[in-house]
Amino acid sequence: MESFTITKIKGNHKERVEDIVAQxxxxxxxxxxxxxxxxxxxxxxxEDLTRGFLFTSGLVKGPDEIKKIVIDRQRWSADIDMAEVKSENLIFKRLYTSGCGKGVLFYNALDIIYRSKIISEFKxxxxxxxxxxxxxxxxxxxxxxxxxxxxxxxxxxxxxLAFRxxxxxxxxxxxxxxxxLLRKNTFKNTLLITSGRISSEILFKVRRCGIPIVISGSAPTNQAVRHAREMNITIVGFVRGNRMNIYSAEERIIPE
Amino acid sequence: MESFTITKIKGNHKERVEDIVAQxxxxxxxxxxxxxxxxxxxxxxxEDLTRGFLFTSGLVKGPDEIKKIVIDRQRWSADIDMAEVKSENLIFKRLYTSGCGKGVLFYNALDIIYRSKIISEFKxxxxxxxxxxxxxxxxxxxxxxxxxxxxxxxxxxxxxLAFRxxxxxxxxxxxxxxxxLLRKNTFKNTLLITSGRISSEILFKVRRCGIPIVISGSAPTNQAVRHAREMNITIVGFVRGNRMNIYSAEERIIPE
Structure with a gap:
């Protein structure tokens, strides 16, 4: 969990408070x-995640096929050793035939490309x-x-304007x-509303369009807050009645 | 939405009712x-999904790059035509370098392999x-x-037994x-509890382990219900106090 100083709004009252967010x-x-x-x-x-993923994905038949799992908490990675070396190519073959391009996550690519700040006077x-x-x-x-x-x-x-x-x-x-996009609508001066948690992946989608504000009844993750502050996107979370938490670019929200 | 006949339990009372489930x-x-x-x-x-995905993934720069989207509702697929043919290889290159193996979904592979019924007398x-x-x-x-x-x-x-x-x-x-798996626990006579919706992907994970019952405070999808009935897995959804809905293999739950 990571702590951020955020702005809590209730009606026309606002205050700065410390809030913790999931990592x-x-x-x-x-x-x-x-x-x-x-x-x-x-x-x-x-380690649990690595072992469980390998098993539920069908990449190993049981825990004995995994010889070693070494977790690196600096690079956030796991290096695994398998009982049989020959299985390595089989696993990659399996991944590329059954998994490749399915449930795609463009985290790294977008991470690099779309980090510039959103310039917007929208309030x-x-x-x-x-x-x-x-x-x-x-x-x-x-x-x-x-x-x-x-x-x-x-x-x-x-x-x-649109609901899906x-x-x-x-x-x-x-x-x-x-x-x-089909309607050739501009994303300038718009808000994206989501029923779910705001993760960094959603932030990158929002940044891609140039949408200045994203709102949710639920929570953001720490990475979403960090990226939003960097990219000057306003995250409004926990919108419940006239209460809400502003995690970034708070000047776009006027308490009233 | 798809309709199923399910069993509603409230305390020791049970009744068969029609219920609709998200597709x-x-x-x-x-x-x-x-x-x-x-x-x-x-x-x-x-069509919205296809266009939006291509754009937010960074595969097209704007809607004009997509010449045509043809949706096939029999095979659940979209065939897309791009404005520039040369971009095709670029797109696949992009996919394979940035997306391959990330956020993997083994839907098809598991779909074929693990469809056999769970045999269990667990109640x-x-x-x-x-x-x-x-x-x-x-x-x-x-x-x-x-x-x-x-x-x-x-x-x-x-x-x-374990909570994560x-x-x-x-x-x-x-x-x-x-x-x-690490503890060498058996999955026989166990229940999996999830805080989220029960989708077919979760059903395949459960089937992989041989867990006979999965329970959630939330809803299953239609595919999860279909697969669960085929694989003889009990889905208990919307567990709220002494109320719950049984979508499949209901004989494992005794109202009391």
Missing amino acids: EVPFTVNLGNRELVTVLCSPFDL VKSVRITKLMQDFQKRSEVYLKTGGVHSAALADEKDI EDIGRHNAIDKVIGHA | EVPFTVNLGNRELVTVLCSPFDL VKSVRITKLMQDFQKRSEVYLKTGGVHSAALADEKDI EDIGRHNAIDKVIGHA
Whole structure:
């Protein structure tokens, strides 16, 4: 967990407080100097994660096939040794045929490319955030019927412009963005609303579009907060009634 | 949404009711007869999803680079045409260097390999499920402090055997399984508890271990229910106090 000084808003009152946020790290599993997989995860119980991942992915048949797991907490990586050397190529073959390009995560590429600051004079009153979140929650049809989906919306200061649902948090966001692209909407002076947690992957999607504000009823991760501060994106989390937490670029939200 | 006949339990009372569940499909985006990516998603707004994914992943710079998107609702796929043919190899190069093996999804491989039925005489009283879920919720430390993580546990009829947290739902499950593997615990007569939605990917992890029952305070997807019925795994969803919904292999849960 990482501590940040954030701004808590309740109605027209605001105060600076210390808040703790869940940590997120990109964790790489290596087999014989080759990268097997990188996942975003919490930075603890990494040996359990490595062993469990290898087994549930079908890459090993049982724990005895793993000879050694060495965790490096500086580089956030695991180096694994397998019982049989010959299995190495089989594992990579398996990965490339069944896994490659599926559930793709562009963490590293985007990390490097889109770190520049968003320049935007866009400002929104906190009462508008409260209102947009109420509208957003009313519209979650599939969720209300099945309890099983996430939703995302693109909004301007006044209204929701596009609303999409999906069983995947990232898919719902991609759908909203895809819709806006088709309509040739500009992302200037817009807000992205998500029903899920704000991770660094979501921050990179938002940065890609140039959306200045992202809001959620839920929490951000520490990496999302760090990247948002670097890229000058406003994260508003835990929006509940007239209360909300501003984690970054707080000058865009006017308490009222 | 798909409708299933399920068993609702409240205390020692049970009834058969119709219930609707969110749909989940594996959706593949193809570029010139080559598979670009497969994601698990909700089966609507697929053109938005394709366009948004291509853009937020950095594979296209703007919507004009995509000449055509043809959605096939039989095979759940999209065939895309790009403005410039030369970009095709660039895109695959990009995918393989930045995305390959990251955020891996073994959907197809596991789908074929682990479909056999779980044979188990394990039975649990519904009061035990209620009690296990209460214990589970009390233990979510990082969640209670940060609001930003998922948790998973492996339990027997009486107690939680292992409990792990992670910002990722799948990672938390892999951690719990990895821990049990190290301890050489058997998965026979155990229950997996997850704080998140039950998707087909989670079902395959559970099947891989031979865990007969999976429980959650949240909803399953339609594919999870279908696979669970095929593989004879008990899904208990929406566990709230002494209420719960049984979606499959219901004979393992005794209302009491």
